[in-house]
Amino acid sequence: MSSSPRLYELAANTPEGTFIxxxxxxxxxxxxFPAKAKITRPNHLAKTVPPQILAWHAVTESALKQILTGGNPSRLPPMAPTGTEFQCRVWAALRQIPSGQTKSYSEIARLIGRPQAVRAVGGACGANPIPVLVPCHRVIAMNQKIGGFSGGLKWKRRLLRIEEVSGF
DNA sequence: AATGACAGTCCCA
DNA sequence: TGGGACTGTCATT
Structure with a gap:
């Protein structure tokens, strides 16, 4: 029943580098995030990609550029990350945070109805497979500390600075 | 099946 | 300032 889930990888060029x-x-x-290593999979593979996915990718690239220049994206591609129920609820809550704003791990925990699962929220943020578009970088600790970031704290700080969040 | 380690936060001393 | 309890998930045993 489960056909092999065909996956397509496309490069998205942005002012901050080439995302995959x-x-x-x-x-x-x-x-x-942009790898330090050279891109080994350029977009010419796109010829074999269904038009539907190419269209989504155009939206992705545009949304990335908007976020990475400090704006809110006018459109987002459909997102279908796999995760547990808990993780999906956390990610849905993250998407409600607009550019330039932050929430604490405990606020997210409260929003999803698990006010005491603060630490687990951190875990779910770390498991977010779609950084930037699902803005896990906008979640910081209650005491204004930056918390962690699976993509590396340099990226978290860079994203917060792009969005002109003071203190980072 | 149990344990330990985490991107946190609160409480109590 | 520091230790303990609490949460969900994953790796290890």
Whole structure:
């Protein structure tokens, strides 16, 4: 019953470097920060990619550029990350945070109805496969500390500075 | 099946 | 300032 989930990887060029976007037939499932290593998979593979996915990718690239220049994206691609129920609720809450604003781990915990699962929220943020578009970088600790970031704290600070969040 | 380690936060001393 | 309790998930045993 489960056909092998065909995945497509496409490069998205932005002012902050080249991200790699992964798509399933349901939408964007993963986004990778620019690798230090050279890009080995240029977009010419796109010829074999369904038009639907190319269209989604155009939206992704545009949304990334908008966020990375300090704005809110006018459109987002469909996103279909895989995760537990808990993680999906956390990620949904993250998407409600506009550019330039932050929430604490405990605020997210309260928003999803698990006010005491603050630490678990940190875990779910770390498991977010679509950084930037699902803005886990806008979650900081209650005491204004930056917390952690699976993509590396340099990226978290860079994203917060782009959004002109004071203190970072 | 149990344990330990985490991107946190609160409480009590 | 520091230790303990609490949460969900994953790796290890």
């Amino acid at each position: 976007a992964h798509y399933s037939e349901g939408g964007l499932v993963e986004l990778n």
